[in-house]
Amino acid sequence: MAKSFRLMPLVALLLFAGSVFAQEAPEWTKPFPPYRITGNIYYVGSQGLASYLITTPQGNILINSSLEKSVPLIRQSVEQLGFRFSDTKILLISHAHWDHCAGSAAVKELTGAKYMVMDADAPEIESGGKGNFQYGDSPTSRYQPTKVDRVLHDGDEVRLGGTVLVAHLTPGHTKGTTTWTMKVADGGKTYNVVIVGSPNVNEGYKLVNNTLYPQIASDYERMFRVLKSLPCDIFLGAHGNYYGMEEKSARMKEGGPNPFIDPDGYKSYVEEREQAFHTELAKQKGEAR
Numbered sequence: 694m695a696k697s698f699r700l701m702p703l704v705a706l707l708l709f710a711g712s713v714f715a716q717e718a719p720e721w722t723k724p725f726p727p728y729r730i731t732g733n734i735y736y737v738g739s740q741g742l743a744s745y746l747i748t749t750p751q752g753n754i755l756i757n758s759s760l761e762k763s764v765p766l767i768r769q770s771v772e773q774l775g776f777r778f779s780d781t782k783i784l785l786i787s788h789a790h791w792d793h794c795a796g797s798a799a800v801k802e803l804t805g806a807k808y809m810v811m812d813a814d815a816p817e818i819e820s821g822g823k824g825n826f827q828y829g830d831s832p833t834s835r836y837q838p839t840k841v842d843r844v845l846h847d848g849d850e851v852r853l854g855g856t857v858l859v860a861h862l863t864p865g866h867t868k869g870t871t872t873w874t875m876k877v878a879d880g881g882k883t884y885n886v887v888i889v890g891s892p893n894v895n896e897g898y899k900l901v902n903n904t905l906y907p908q909i910a911s912d913y914e915r916m917f918r919v920l921k922s923l924p925c926d927i928f929l930g931a932h933g934n935y936y937g938m939e940e941k942s943a944r945m946k947e948g949g950p951n952p953f954i955d956p957d958g959y960k961s962y963v964e965e966r967e968q969a970f971h972t973e974l975a976k977q978k979g980e981a982r
């Protein structure tokens with residue numbers, strides 16, 4: 694009995710750490726069959742971590758290197774679709790959290806891709822996650838420091854082989870969270886694509902009196918304004934669960950209209966996330982009073 698009592702503080706500490714520090718969900722490393730979403734955009738991620746391959750006649754763009762151990766899975770998905778991993782010319786991310794960027798050093802080494810990151814996220818990328826306002830001291834959320842080849846600013850374009858991606862600064866979740874947009878041609882029509890960077894307030898995030906990120910709440914508000922202003926036909930994001938990836942990819946096999954064309958789903962997702970943010974903000978303001 695005495696022994697188990699002595700273990701109590703350790704158990705409590707682990708439970709606490711689990712909610713504050715980096716955790717890996719099982720679906721993050723579960724392989725998912727790659728497929729074409731629309732036009733020149735392909736899904737090459739795992740079940741839980743979204744990665745996108747955008748192919749062009751001058752080489753390909755990869756969005757999200759994900760975990761270090763995701764890189765072999767992404768490579769396999771790219772090759773399974775009939776493309777060469779070594780044709781990856783540009784590497785982009787949704788935001789500077791380990792589950793979207795820890796594999797970047799390996800992708801750069803394997804492909805020689807140019808790494809392009811939003812200005813406010815670039816210092817964290819180059820220091821391997823050090824200085825992150827929420828996870829900066831957590832060893833499990835650190836990754837290999839990776840050189841950024843081009844620092845992006847809000848509204849910058851990334852161009853390759855006729856494809857143009859626009860980087861929209863949508864901060865809050867990280868200081869440089871990036872929502873990517875592009876136009877895609879498919880079946881004689883042109884669609885607006887939005888790849889949401891993350892609108893989520895993670896567990897433990899301080900929205901009030903956050904000394905490491907004083908403007909966090911106004912940044913979230915800015916982010917929701919930006920997301921609501923973006924025209925969206927094809928709704929995608931950093932994790933498949935933002936937009937019902939699994940269910941939509943299953944529906945795609947049945948034929949009929951492309952289920953990823955979902956402007957209403959995008960609108961209601963953004964509205965729901967904004968409500969969740971305001972609820973959390975009100976709660977924290979009440980507690981801070």
Ligand SMILES: [Zn+2]
Pocket residue numbers: 788790866891
């Ligand atoms: Zn994140």
